[in-house]
Amino acid sequence: MKSANSTMSGLGTTVFEVMSALAREHQSVNLGQGFPDDKGPQEVRAAAADYLMHGHNQYPPMMGIPELRQAVAEHARRFQGLDIDWQSEVLVTSGATEALADCLFGLIEPGDEVVLIEPLYDSYLPMVRRAGGVPRLVRLEPPTWRLPREELAAAFGPKTKLILFNTPMNPCSKVFDREELSFIADLCLKHDVYAVCDEVYEHIIFDDRRHISMMTLPGMRDRTVRIGSAGKSFSLTGWKVGYVTAAPELMKAIARTHQFMTFTTPPNLQWGAATGLRLDDGYFSTLAADMQRKRDRLAGALTGIGFDVLPAHGTYFVTTDFRPLGFNGTDEEFCRHITVKAGVTAVPVSAFYQTPEAPRYFARFCFCKNDSTLDSAIDRLSAYFGD
Numbered sequence: 001m002k003s004a005n006s007t008m009s010g011l012g013t014t015v016f017e018v019m020s021a022l023a024r025e026h027q028s029v030n031l032g033q034g035f036p037d038d039k040g041p042q043e044v045r046a047a048a049a050d051y052l053m054h055g056h057n058q059y060p061p062m063m064g065i066p067e068l069r070q071a072v073a074e075h076a077r078r079f080q081g082l083d084i085d086w087q088s089e090v091l092v093t094s095g096a097t098e099a100l101a102d103c104l105f106g107l108i109e110p111g112d113e114v115v116l117i118e119p120l121y122d123s124y125l126p127m128v129r130r131a132g133g134v135p136r137l138v139r140l141e142p143p144t145w146r147l148p149r150e151e152l153a154a155a156f157g158p159k160t161k162l163i164l165f166n167t168p169m170n171p172c173s174k175v176f177d178r179e180e181l182s183f184i185a186d187l188c189l190k191h192d193v194y195a196v197c198d199e200v201y202e203h204i205i206f207d208d209r210r211h212i213s214m215m216t217l218p219g220m221r222d223r224t225v226r227i228g229s230a231g232k233s234f235s236l237t238g239w240k241v242g243y244v245t246a247a248p249e250l251m252k253a254i255a256r257t258h259q260f261m262t263f264t265t266p267p268n269l270q271w272g273a274a275t276g277l278r279l280d281d282g283y284f285s286t287l288a289a290d291m292q293r294k295r296d297r298l299a300g301a302l303t304g305i306g307f308d309v310l311p312a313h314g315t316y317f318v319t320t321d322f323r324p325l326g327f328n329g330t331d332e333e334f335c336r337h338i339t340v341k342a343g344v345t346a347v348p349v350s351a352f353y354q355t356p357e358a359p360r361y362f363a364r365f366c367f368c369k370n371d372s373t374l375d376s377a378i379d380r381l382s383a384y385f386g387d
Contacts (some may be wrong), residue, residue: 007130014122015351023345029377031298032335032347034170034316035039036368041283042274045236048272054145060267062259064092071277072228073241079202079284080213082221088248091255092270094231094262095240096200101127102244103196104164106257108133112161115152119171119352121198121322124164133161135354141320142349142359143242143310146172151182156187162194163187168201168314171352171364174208175313181346185217194250195220200229200242203284205314206292215245225254230273232285235368239267241273276352286345291316291368294307298367301378305385316368323361323386330360338363342384344377 003009016033022029039045063069066086073086084090093099100123108114116124118139128135134157138148156163156257163184167176176184188195195214202211215224224243229235245253299309299318308321322334329337331348339345349362367374 005130007126011126014349015347018120019339019345020348022336022339026340026343028339028343028345029373030345031365031367031369031374031377031379032345034366034368035237036274037370037373038235038317039281040234040370043279044236044272045274047275048239048268051271052268055271056267060264060270062267063255064090064266065267065270065274068092068241068243069273071274072245075246075277076213076226078281079211080216081144082213082215082245082272084245084249089245089251091242091244091246091251091258092265093242093244093258093266095231096198096227097123097241098240098258098262099242100124100164100196100198102254102257102261103227104128104131104133105261106253106255107196107225107250108161108192110341111159113157113159115155115160115163115193117152117163117165117169118354118358119349121166121170122352124368125354125359128164134159136160137354139353139355140172140174142172142362143174143308143321145169145310147176147180149284152184153187156191156193158191160191160193162196164196164198166198166200168205169232169314170318171349172310172319173312173315173317175205175211175342177209178212181212181214181217185214188223189219194223194225196225196227198227199287200232201315202228203233203287204291205288206295208311209313211314222249225250230269230276233284234273234276235287236272239269239273241269244271294367294369294371297371298365298374298378301374302365302381305378305381312363316366317364318367319362319364320346321361322363331363332360334361335363338384340382343380 019032069090073084076082108131114133230241346363
């Protein structure tokens with residue numbers, strides 16, 4: 001028989017599924033995969049449930065229901081000061097991962113180069129390659145995750161079509177500041193490059209930092225694609241509702257790709273997401289404060305156990321260096337070891353790198369869990385490493 005597509009058939013099982021399966025096998029506390037224990041805001045779930053029973057449950061408009069697209073535009077104005085035309089500049093997708101695929105398949109021609117920043121979310125590279133793009137990887141190094149400006153500038157060239165990056169950044173919890181974003185923007189302008197910005201953690205940001213969208217920087221309004229997620233903003237990851245904001249010319253290619261990917265997204269979930277985006281500012285500040293408290297709870301305990309815990313300025317995750325504990329194996333071996341022996345699961349950070357020189361002694365723990373879940377993990381790790 002003829003072979004399947006070499007890019008996709010050659011992929012292994014995602015690290016999240018591998019570690020989650022191991023966690024189920026050993027009944028460990030799973031702090032590997034990033035989904036909250038929280039049920040999400042009651043008013044958001046109630047709005048979706050009411051629409052399911054009383055609303056229109058046939059195909060909604062391909063671009064998304066007007067109420068959600070309007071809410072996305074209002075949200076961008078409220079938090080970023082952006083003036084968005086909801087009719088020509090907003091698209092609803094079945095999750096942020098679909099949004100990424102729409103952008104990459106819609107904007108990349110075979111042979112175009114795409115700048116990516118490691119460590120990176122695991123779906124980026126397969127999608128870039130399947131779209132025909134040529135990845136140009138730039139590495140951030142722990143523990144500071146400093147932006148390597150010379151290396152980044154060298155990655156741009158005449159074949160560069162776009163840069164794809166994530167802020168706040170999974171897995172390393174870095175938040176790009178205005179100076180760093182301005183440096184990236186200058187490169188985009190110099191080389192006539194698009195910026196596809198994965199901003200799904202925009203409201204999960206700590207220590208009085210502020211999320212800055214690349215779209216707000218001078219010259220970037222018409223060349224930036226901004227991706228958001230109801231799953232992350234409302235702790236409803238199973239809903240898979242994402243949204244894309246882009247200038248009309250960029251949106252045409254993205255939307256035409258979307259129409260042949262998923263075409264549309266369940267209308268009741270769109271209605272619920274619109275309700276969420278219109279919650280008052282107190283909801284979003286409380287979300288960040290609650291996540292920061294959970295971060296501090298877990299990070300403080302891991303430090304007490306003996307881990308070296310790296311700074312985490314946003315997202316659901318803390319990165320730890322396990323070498324102070326005396327474990328001399330790789331990060332994959334460590335994560336399997338603590339799953340089996342301590343009953344707690346984490347994810348090896350090397351899984352987020354493609355280069356062979358990736359650091360091999362960092363484990364990522366997820367803290368968007370109930371306090372009881374975090375405390376159970378802390379107790380198990382304390383008991384294991386304390387003996």
